[in-house]
Amino acid sequence: MDGLVLGRRIRYYRKERGLTLEALSERTGLLPSRLSLIENGKREPKLSVLQQLADAFEVDLTEMLSGTPPDERSRLEIDVERAQRSPAYEALGLPHLASVKTLPDEVLTVLRGLHRELDRRVIESTATPEEARRANTELRLTMRERNNAMPEIDAAADQLLSRVDHTRGALSHHHVAEMAKHLGFTLIYVDDLPGSTRSITDLENGRIYLPPASIPGGHGLRAMALQAMAHRVLGHRRPTDYADFLRQRLEINYFAASCLMPLDRSVAFLQDAKDRRDMAVEDFRDAFGVTHEAAALRMTNLLTEHLGISLHMLRVDGDGAISRVYENDGLPLPVDVTGSIEGQFLCRKFSARQAFANRNRTTETYQYTDTPAGTFWCSTQTGTTAQETFSITIGVPFDEARWFRGRNTKARAVSTCPDDEQCCRAPEAAQAERWTNRVWPSARVHARTFSPLPTGDFPGVDQREVFEFLERHDAGSREEA
Incomplete structure (x- = not known):
């Protein structure tokens, strides 16, 4: 429950009934100072206290707990108070208004408009492709430090x-x-x-x-x-x-995945598959009735944190561009000057791109790839929508492949990307000599x-x-x- 909205609803009911804080205190047995803190959104009341207040106002508890302000005046006060807590306002170093309830509606309307314009300009000034890539990179690195796990969301x-x-x-x-x-x-x-x-x-x-x-x-x-x-x-x-x-x-994607693939049941399923040395994204996908991509992403939340397996997950577009990535196993990937991987082109020799050439796209493609950072095993599934073709890959370092189905594959490739242009980006010498400048x-x-x-x-x-x-x-x- 939003404390500011709840507080304003309580104040609204109190004033509508012509009660002072002292009079409400006599009805409920709650101290006036405590009631004031609740009305100002500075104290979160227990359910029993809320029921006492609802009884004193003679309203249904669910009505009092409605998530909307009771009137336009309250909405103005809440918007201005909330705006003063925003990082954009705090960065200005300006003082906070101690109380907004004595200000006229016109003043609050102007203040709200100014705060909204301030927020709009802050967002506009940071909404550049470079800033987006930086923000996305910082978030990815933060999640890597956490093994891509959010136990608090799993609990929720x-x-x-x-x-x-x-x-x-x-x-x-x-x-x-x-x-x-x-x-x-x-x-x-x-x-x-x-x-x-x-x-x-x-x-x-x-x-x-x-x-x-x-x-x-x-x-x-x-x-x-x-x-x-x-x-x-x-x-x-x-x-x-x-x-x-x-x-x-x-966070909302993580929450949805946690509901569709609950923590305890998912870990038990994956642990059993690991014990049998038969882990596969497709089995995990089918067991919980989700998409292949959702299952692969959920495995990034669970394998390191609960089964001790480092890994990487890639979604690659049909043209070879990386659109989604997670890795904590040292897989060498291309990055731009901001540290962003999304939008960069993956080496042609990785299974995430090799799989596009397969005629049978109903089964997964398995491959070992030797890289400057070591050998990695990958399992790739391709898919097609009305707009695009893509591949979903889950991969692990060589030593971890023993837990997965498809580890016996004979398919193997060598990649020296991203630092070596001769790997898959530079043309062959004879072709370059024939066609350069022509x-x-x-x-x-x-x-x-x-x-x-x-x-x-x-x-x-x-x-x-x-x-x-x-x-x-x-x-x-x-x-x-």
Whole structure:
């Protein structure tokens, strides 16, 4: 529960009933000073205290715990107080307003507008491709230090899962809907979501809007719903900058994976496979009813932290560019001047690119690759969407391959990338001699090279379309009622 919103709702009920802090104290037995701290969002009350207050106001507890401010004045006060706690404001070194409740509405409106413009300019000034790559690199390095594990999020997922009767097999849509209900949400599937969104959460009315299933079973919708719920479970606030936005995205993806592939059951499954020396991404994927990529990513959360296996995971586009990466096993990968790996081209000799040449893409491709940093074993699966072809790779150092299916492969390659251009980037000498200065190819430049980073309260989201969508569906709900 947001302490500022809760405090303003309590103050609203108190004043609406004409009560002073002292009068409310007499009704509840709570000290006026304690009540003041609660109203100012500086003290988190226990559930028993909240029930006492609800009884004193003669309102239902769930109504008092609504996550929206009780009126526009309260919303203004909350926005200004919250803005004063932002890193952008603190960086200015300006004093904090001790109290905003005595300021006129017009002053609060101006202050809120100034804070929003300050935040917008801060985000705009940092929303460059270089800053995004730096932020992404810092996040990746931080996660590598943690073995890509977030035990606090695993615990939060387990706690929510305990509210539904889910003990084995894949997490069903019914279970996901029950989890949403426990958090006060209803899942609604619509076919008119704005193109810039994957889901929309209506906090005021407790609705999570999702697209209709595009394939039978609609397994991807479970992850979307869980990601939307994660923002509430993890206590996220509006992103303060692009780095904060990336961190939140990582956390909600981790939370969804923790729900779909619960910690204890996942570790037990992988430990059993390791004991049998038959670990495989495809088995892990099928056991929990998730995508190959989701299973591979979840293995990065678990193998090092719980089974002591270092590894790497790669998603590579059909043109050879790395779009997603995690590694803590020393695999040599290309980096740019910011330290970013994403967007760089992987060596042609790695299985992540060799697999594209395979005609049979229903089975995994296994390969050993000798590199300047040692020999690595990899397992690669390719996939195709309407927009792209890609590969998903899980790999480990040579000594760790003994735990995996496919370790007996005879396929082997030698890569001297990324430092040696002669490995796969430089043309052969005879070809270079024949064609240098005799050809002028027209390069195909990726649109993403020039695309500005998305900005706004929620980067990449068209806010006008979102608000129009909410107005449309809110009106429809009122008509049905």
